[in-house]
Amino acid sequence: MPTTDTHPAAADTDVLVVGAGPTGLLLAGDLAAAGLDVTLVERRPAGRSSLTRAFGVHARTLELLDSRGLADALEATGTPLTRMRLFGRLSLDLGRLPSRFDHLLVTPQYEVERLLEERAAAAGVTFRHGTALRALRQDADGVTAELTGPDQTPLTLRARHLVGTDGHRSTVRTALGLPFPGTSVIRSIVLADVRLADEPAETLTVSGSGDTFVFLAPFGDGWYRVMGWDRTRQVPDDEPVGLDEVRDLARRALGTDHGMHDPRWLSRFHSDERQVPAYRVGRVFLAGNAAHVHSPAGGQGMNTGLQDAANLSWKLVAVHRGEAPDPEALLDSYQTERHPVGATVLRTSGALVRLAMARTPAARALRTLAATVLGTLRPASTKALATLSGLGIAYAPAPGGGRSSGRRAPDVRLREGRLHALLRAGEFVLIAPEGASPALPSIAPTTAARVVRATWPDPARRTSVLVRPDGHVLWTDR
Template sequence: MPMSTEVIVAGGGPVGLLTAALLDAAGVRVEVLESKAGQSEHSKAAAMHPRTLEILTVLRTDDGRRLSDVLVSLGRPEPATHFAALPDLLDYSGLDTPYPFLLVIPQATTERVLADHLRRRGVPVRHGHEVTGFTQDDDGVRVTVNGGVHEARYLVGADGARSVVRREAGIDFPGTPPTTVGFVADVTLADPPDRVRHYWDHRRGQASIIPFPDGWCRVFGTTVEDTGLTPEQVRTRQSQALTVEEVRAALRRVTGTDHGLCEVRWLSKAGDTTRQAARYRSDRVFLAGDAAHVHFPAGGQGMNIGMQDAANLAWKLAAEIQGRAPSMIVDGPAAYERERAPVAARLATNTLAQGALFTTFTPAGAALRDLMSGLIAKGGDTADDLAAWLSGLGHSYPPAVPGHPLEGRRAPDLALAAGSVHRRLAVDRFLLADFTPDAAFGHLRPHGAEVVQALPWSGLSAALIRPDGYIARAWTAPDAAGVSAALEAWTSRG
């Protein structure tokens, strides 16, 4: 007898909530189990990058709005963002995306929007439900929750850095130990800056202030004394609760003033532990977000990469559940782990490098920062590559089979005869964009794909675009047989 729930998502943060929302959009029965008693009011992350906003465009509200547009209305777009708090910023304003900006938005707001969407869709989000273990066999998984059992066909562990799902699956989490402790606080300031400000001094430390749209400010940084530590020293310092007086003192020391710090709603400490799961899948169990990778919190990338994990996983898992997944996306070259693990590995390299630029409080560190900031200010390849990475727009996947250079790359929001690519995407189908003036592929009626007429682009006759917005195949000649074969390979169970 079919199980009433097809997927259990452990973890009610942005990664878990988005995974559930995308699976639901594909027609999968899903529930979310979160150990906390209610939606968190605290925000570890405070920034959303363009690629994540593009992903959220696939989800519609009851009144037809896209979740990306809802979030933009609640946040504050910034045309530029920092790399390692360097003085010269990366310019997002010219990026080829409908969202050429960094969106400053508290994670709590993002979670609320996603949770509201799931509630309206009738998807259960069960707070106070702590996952303590699971068993699995060929038929499904049985998840132990608050002493009882929930059953499903699959389990997604989006339950954070200390993931119970990862531990119970026996998946190793290797990496590098911490050497630094930073402070993080959400506060009100009597004298806040009018924009994001970053301060750095090799004799004192680093501090940043990010004004939120609601009048609060995110304050974070590291003092010189909290770097170059042993793992044991890091654990000891992290076990000691951060106080508001410590935050005031750090701000005064690094910036010269505490900016009139008044009220505090959240205080925390952050380390630079860097780890990545040895596997992202164990039979019927998957890992996503912090359960799969943790790193130095630089540039707001963690939440964004985790939500992009969700976008990659959801359409593939939905296809597997619904019996339409070719081996290519289950355990072949386009499988979830094969595509996302390299992204997390590059993220680790990126954030370790930023950590060095943040916390090398020496004259040599200051010189390196000046050099890097100057390269960004010049523009060109260095600035373009960093902007492409942080924004998420530069991520690409190795093509499943050798072909056109565009294969594996993100599809821009290409103009269609009606609408645009990003607003036509759906979690449960591919798009076949027909660029020919005479609609040479318009006669095709493929299962699992929609044929759309597109305006000319990049000399192509057609492109097969995956549900997550990446180009699966591309053709310059009107090769009907090749297109049909590709549709079969990507959308039919072999």
């Protein structure tokens, strides 16, 4: 556990974010855009790397990026995928998603990071690259972080809150003394960035046999990412990878290696399923891979982290502004809402990878049954789509929040414009009937002066709805 500081000092920054991946960048940008003083520290030196694992941005994440004015720019960097193929035979129609973004956007993680970093910098975030956390201690008023800067220069920063978004080897989590229970779900995964002589017919290629599995996706600049696994070759992560091994995997799983050549990166890793029991310890929070890691099946990792950040940011803003009726309860709701989501992602991604790796006759029969049910029963496939895309995420209603609070608010058309466009102000949006001026409910962690007010285009609609900055309904009067 972190030590307690008996001699608190004044804060150098409102919030210290540790880790400049997608989760940390979105969080820092949100906080700074709302007027908070934010410092973001990153162990790596300045400059983005194209060596990235995440390649899919799901519909719910695109909605969150849309409410920050970034989705259209990101869409221009990638390719929309309207169908997702699972187990080699099941094809899920993403065009059925009830969203403006009825697809999976295939684009590399570094494009997401680029847009989020530009936004964070424009909002005034202070970046400290080449800086690592060594220890932290907290008291009733804030958190003191002991850091090591460039050239091993010691540095101490004081913040009112600290958020660890520093990945699966999180130093913040370690400093808190929190366990990270779980297990390795798949070992000896091969990664490679290559050129191809023959372009694949599909944007996203996923295929496998009982012993092999290969995923192939484009960067969009002529380079392709290959991820492969071979049941018969389970070796340590530090075992060298050669292009011949990657080619052999592709030929066995895909029937062709597409003329792979000129690799710029070859690596091997393993995938864990782990989740920290507490996303909050006092004034310190964990988000993204610092809080949960899971198999890459379904492409939900980066998406879940970005959604963590969107959930936490507005709550920290409300507390720092002094607008939360019950600050501790509001901050605790981050754990209450996001921990179950992380657990669900672990279950679904784990089920997908285990079915894909099915070897025994019983396991393969179960995979066939799952594919048949999802392929023939529309309610089952609808639920699967809602889970994978994130559109199905709904939080428990807040006390006094009305019968339907907690659900995701769709991007409805209002007289003042689309709801998700109105959310770009980073504030709550109150939608009311024409001529009505409903008072804010007592549970609202904001002031009337900050609320964006909007009107239903249909005069016959008499419901009033208060939408949170993360696009979920806080309150409705019906």
